[in-house]
Amino acid sequence: MRERDWQAFFKNYVVIEVEGNNREEFLNAALHQGLIFWDIIQGPGPKFRAKIPVASFARLRPVARKTRCHVRLLDKRGPIFWWQRVRTRKTFLAGAIFFLLALLFLSNFVWAVDVLPRGELKKVDPNLLKAIAAEVGLRAGAWKGNLDVRALEHEILIRVPELAWVGVSFQGTRACIEVVEKLFPSPEEGGSTPAHIVAAKNGIISEILVLAGQPRVKAGDTVRQGDILISGLILPLQQEKPPGQEGQPEPPILPRLVRARGIVRARVWYEAEGQFPREEIKETLTGQHSTSLILRAPDREYVLKGSPEPPYTSFRREDKVIRLPAWRSFTFPVELIIVTYFETSVERRWLSREEAINRAKEEALLALRQGLPDRAKVLGERITGITEEPGLVRVKVLLEVEEDIGQIINLKEPPSQAGN
Amino acid sequence: MPKRQRKVWETAEAVKAKDHMASFLDLPQEAVCDWPRLTLIGDTRLLLENHRGVVIYESELLRVNVTLGQLEIRGKDLKLKVLRSDVIAVEGSIKSIRFLGSTY
Numbered sequence: 036m037r038e039r040d041w042q043a044f045f046k047n048y049v050v051i052e053v054e055g056n057n058r059e060e061f062l063n064a065a066l067h068q069g070l071i072f073w074d075i076i077q078g079p080g081p082k083f084r085a086k087i088p089v090a091s092f093a094r095l096r097p098v099a100r101k102t103r104c105h106v107r108l109l110d111k112r113g114p115i116f117w118w119q120r121v122r123t124r125k126t127f128l129a130g131a132i133f134f135l136l137a138l139l140f141l142s143n144f145v146w147a148v149d150v151l152p153r154g155e156l157k158k159v160d161p162n163l164l165k166a167i168a169a170e171v172g173l174r175a176g177a178w179k180g181n182l183d184v185r186a187l188e189h190e191i192l193i194r195v196p197e198l199a200w201v202g203v204s205f206q207g208t209r210a211c212i213e214v215v216e217k218l219f220p221s222p223e224e225g226g227s228t229p230a231h232i233v234a235a236k237n238g239i240i241s242e243i244l245v246l247a248g249q250p251r252v253k254a255g256d257t258v259r260q261g262d263i264l265i266s267g268l269i270l271p272l273q274q275e276k277p278p279g280q281e282g283q284p285e286p287p288i289l290p291r292l293v294r295a296r297g298i299v300r301a302r303v304w305y306e307a308e309g310q311f312p313r314e315e316i317k318e319t320l321t322g323q324h325s326t327s328l329i330l331r332a333p334d335r336e337y338v339l340k341g342s343p344e345p346p347y348t349s350f351r352r353e354d355k356v357i358r359l360p361a362w363r364s365f366t367f368p369v370e371l372i373i374v375t376y377f378e379t380s381v382e383r384r385w386l387s388r389e390e391a392i393n394r395a396k397e398e399a400l401l402a403l404r405q406g407l408p409d410r411a412k413v414l415g416e417r418i419t420g421i422t423e424e425p426g427l428v429r430v431k432v433l434l435e436v437e438e439d440i441g442q443i444i445n446l447k448e449p450p451s452q453a454g455n
Numbered sequence: 456m457p458k459r460q461r462k463v464w465e466t467a468e469a470v471k472a473k474d475h476m477a478s479f480l481d482l483p484q485e486a487v488c489d490w491p492r493l494t495l496i497g498d499t500r501l502l503l504e505n506h507r508g509v510v511i512y513e514s515e516l517l518r519v520n521v522t523l524g525q526l527e528i529r530g531k532d533l534k535l536k537v538l539r540s541d542v543i544a545v546e547g548s549i550k551s552i553r554f555l556g557s558t559y
Binding site for chain 1: 508509510511512513514533534535536537538539540
């Protein structure tokens with residue numbers, strides 16, 4: 036029913052000024068004709084200003100004449116009149132159109148090429164990748180319409196054999212090349228250079244499985260760190276000479292060199308120390324909480340709501356920072372912080388000796404377990420020593436573990452010397 | 456403006472009867488009796504439906520013909536936000552709204 040202000044923005048209307056002594060009569064006569072007015076303001080003197088639709092302006096003339104009022108056109112507003120004004124300024128219009136077209140045209144080019152590695156690049160140089168991309172056609176200044184993303188990805192992948200996957204995408208005028216490198220097996224595992232398997236730790240061999248090489252230890256043996264477990268140097272077996280051929284010169288059999296492979300599991304022991312205070316401090320939430328709103332500017336803070344100091348003697352604090360999104364390198368300097376204080380009640384408890392020892396043991400074992408290699412099997416754990424200090428318990432723990440202690444060491448000596 | 460001819464159904468008795476009927480049948484009275492309907496929002500906006508023409512319009516006084524007689528609105532900086540043959544929307548600070556002498 037009412038004319039909204041924002042609707043007037045899209046309408047074509049004229050602002051008129053009506054002067055005369057029979058203005059009310061003029062209004063009534065116009066209303067009788069079915070005309071409508073809006074924003075009528077009494078001006079100084081015997082006149083008022085009003086807005087009317089463009090089409091009804093002509094219909095006002097007879098009404099004005101009949102009521103002996105004088106109607107003056109003050110302003111024409113609305114899209115049509117705006118367009119009429121703009122049309123007369125040809126150069127300005129041409130400039131605006133040119134700007135839009137230029138923007139559209141230039142946004143069809145690639146302006147920058149970026150390499151976004153997924154994970155660390157070890158073998159491929161990003162600059163080299165850029166050079167290759169440029170060779171294939173993906174370079175700054177290239178017309179986006181001419182680039183076939185799938186073909187580019189394929190081409191780059193073929194040219195750089197170290198890559199496992201390439202993804203090309205556009206973010207506006209920026210081209211992003213995402214790459215994933217192939218993971219090559221490390222030379223320790225593969226390769227064919229002769230190698231020993233030696234003990235990485237002291238322990239007692241529980242199980243040995245030889246895939247290549249000559250075993251030097253057997254289950255039950257105690258080994259020290261650095262002892263050869265499986266040798267890559269295969270010595271010829273001492274063959275018993277058949278009777279009657281003794282004394283005959285034997286064809287010398289040279290030892291063979293191989294890369295030792297196998298699994299040597301051994302029992303190893305780890306020692307660790309853990310401590311735990313006898314007095315346990317336990318914090319529990321009481322359910323009470325209060326919130327403060329703080330506005331932080333670069334040089335000071337303003338508390339908008341709540342107290343600036345925590346209202347509880349013991350509490351836990353949680354901050355939620357709200358900032359406006361950063362644009363490029365500009366970050367908005369003001370941020371809003373919602374601080375919530377949760378009241379806690381502190382409870383102190385004196386642990387019994389057994390409890391404290393148990394906790395200290397758990398503490399020690401936790402640190403140990405995190406350092407264990409994969410596929411290690413825990414065989415047992417034992418407390419070897421307990422020292423008590425006032426308010427504190429120290430515990431020494433021994434952990435028995437079965438794990439693969441084999442470590443591959445490449446043979447350095449040249450094969451020719453090995454024969455001697 | 457020419458004086459309006461009073462019709463049979465506009466006599467005082469007829470209006471009273473219509474008023475009764477409207478209450479009895481639970482009909483909106485402004486529709487049955489052709490009465491003005493005023494919607495006042497705070498003291499700044501007044502929507503007046505069913506008017507019969509503007510009598511006086513100054514920035515501090517607005518007098519409008521309605522079925523029951525005249526409606527006088529006093530205030531400051533009165534502005535007619537909308538003026539149509541059926542609706543007047545007044546904006547400004549409204550001080551008083553008063554009915555002047557019934558025509559019946």
